[in-house]
Amino acid sequence: MHAPHLGTDGGPPTPVPMGTADLAYHLAMRGEPLPAGFLFAFSGPVPTLASVRARVAERAHRIPALRYRIDREGRAFSRVEGIDVERHVHEAWLPGDDDGSGAGRLMLSHPPGGDDRPPWDVWLVHGPGGEHSLCYRTDHTLQDGIGAAHTARALLDDDPVGGPPGYHGGRPTARGLASAAGALAASFRHSDKPAFDVPLSGRTGLCQTVVPVARLRAVGRAHGATVNDVFLAALAHAVGTWHRKNTGAAHPPLPVAVPMSVRAPGEECVPGNRIVVARVLLPCDAPSPRHALSRVVARSDGMRTGRLRESLRLMQTAGPRGIGARVGTRVVNGRAVAGPVSSVNFGTALVHQGNAAHRSVVWSGLGAGIRCLVTLTSQHDTACLAVIHDEALTTADELPDLWLASLLDLEQP
Template sequence: MGAFDAVMYGIEGDPLLRTGIVAFIALDGSPDPAQVSARVERLTRIFPRLRERAVGNPISPAPPRWEIDPNFDPSYHVRWRRLPDDDATMQDALDYAARVSESDFDHSRPLWEIAIVTGLVDGRAAVVFKIHHSVADGMGGLAMSAALFDLAAEPGDLGPLPDAPDPEEPSDLLARFVHATRFELDAVEEVVVGGAKFALRTARDLLTSPLDTTVAAGRTALSAAAMLAPQGAPKSRWMADRSLTCTFTLIEVPLAELKAAAHRAEVTLNVVFMAAVADAVGTYHRRHGHDLPELRVNMPVNQRRPGDEPTSNHWAPARFLVPAGDEHPAPDRLTRLQRLLEEARTDPALGLSDMLYKALALLPDPITERLAGGLMKGVDVAATNVPGPPVPVYLCGAKVDVLVPFAPKSGAAINVALLTYDDAAFVGINSDPAAVEDPAEFTACLAEAFAALTAEPGLRGVRAH
């Protein structure tokens, strides 16, 4: 298990830091059960990680390793559910998905599950795909789930079924000891050698450009210290409580409007998204008589390279302060927000994140959990966005109407995740009702913020599902 994956796995000794990612897929009809079984079988052969369990080592602080589950049964991971009320609504399905997200995995099995929810109004259905963050990040999970989709209601020839991976021999104590020792030696070597290379490179650059190098090295050191420094209490004292409960709500934003707003302001789509989140948090506080000048945001920075496998994590956490939305925002706020996000994205400490997380992975789980918890629980809002399919797709004979991720709260009051699909941007809001007393009101604030930022004559408006 990679260092970052191991940290995602190890911090869950604190249930508030659970890291399950949920993809919610609304369909215009019920998918064909035979096709679902066949497609899931193919999916687990294309991505063998979905057949692997995490096996720990009781005699070493080294992280678990992935082993093929000798008892793997795909039917265990696929559950068909019908909600108790006839003609259940989309929100009923979202409520069910939220309950799924709150539960832990059976760690003796592969860390994923799929629930197909039928009986929704107008014969619709929903698919809830939950995966542990140690298996994949959001981009990787989306790449894996793409193997479930087709470009037409009737799928074409998918080609021969890949061979199923053979289970390994049950690992004995010696094999686990060898694995643990190898990881520890490799991790120590990388931390030591990486640190030495950084020091040598800095010394060399000092000879050729002493002033610039001193400034850059100082900034890197400060950034690395800030990356690992406990964040303290959230900036919002009103939204400071945390619980294990999740509430899922959903907004649909016309993608053309979102792109047009970014184009008009000469900023990225991500900046408009982050501005809407900040505006919503500020508005929600003002309506309840609370002042919030700024909020602390955790946003993943994608570090995937061409050829990286969908499994595993390839991102680094960027934490930064964002001004809460003002009732009368300055005209240049999007430009200023773009500069702030660019500084966070190019933070020099992000280049050291792999080495830093390898050092964290060497520590016993309780220490890693405490350190990571100090970083994550001081966050007000987590936010992420990923690109989805640019055209309509189908799942086992049913058209996908909604495709949206719900990222884990992991210590934050709210996690807001945006995914672009076809001609829409779907925004999944995972809020903690212990922190957000009225999730529906906050969702309305976010819809209003998007509408204000993207309003353009002739285009259809933002809507909450």
């Protein structure tokens, strides 16, 4: 689909057929909504609900993704002509939210939409001591994390420019295609992930921790790694330590789903999921964080040089979308992987009515038997690790501190 230009009033077409990834979410959730979005935490002056609604009313009709509802029977996105801002912008009070995670749990507690409206909303959440959050929420069938990042900035930022860079694709390689085919075949085999193979409770918890981005970059420079490599390596060792602490046994390499954006310049705020998903084994059996990092770096280098992202994109679009979507549901579900592991760099801090957010978090609900989702969201000089988990993982709230301990180990000379 040609991307409607952000800032036009009448351009978005209707209807827009679901893409392969959109349909995969729709099938995986059996038509039920899956909440996803961004949370921005602030200190200082708290905006009024009226002022937030005024900002949204001024901008929403010019942002293409906000103009669509999900036609689940037609497997398409249908444009709406009007937006009733009072039904999309809400307010809540969480005076006991001392660690800042309560707003995220509130956003996960019930799905957006529920009628013929576009499935998005904005929440002004009041916390203790003048802390507050602005939350942009949507249905994952309609929008991926990078799309949500651009839409949240376009909707709420005083100067809505910047954000995650667009994807500039190349040609797939034979090596990449072979790797993609191998990962697909592996998803049909038994996946050994004992720390996550527990009966689902259906209740979702969230825990998080915050670190300076500079720490992640410094470790990356010292080891020839990216921030994402450091994130994954520390997570792998944290999971291994967590499992060993609880069971006394080593954890085998952990299959996770790593979403990668293919959202091109000009598609920043169009509806739909512009992603492919790679199946990656986290080296939870590594004897140290440094060993884990060396293995993650080798894997990441192979993915880049082999152009795995381009190969996955070709495989996703080469055949009928129904077949591609069903393959996608096979790759990303609680039998095949522990869950998604995602890293998003939001860019410069979101500024709303002159006040800069001091933290941002991308999050999503759980579905398709997934027990755990881990995200790392960078904004300006701060990164937030969030662990969204089924409460059957009763000690999952230990993972953020274990991740910090692994990061500290990587920082040692």
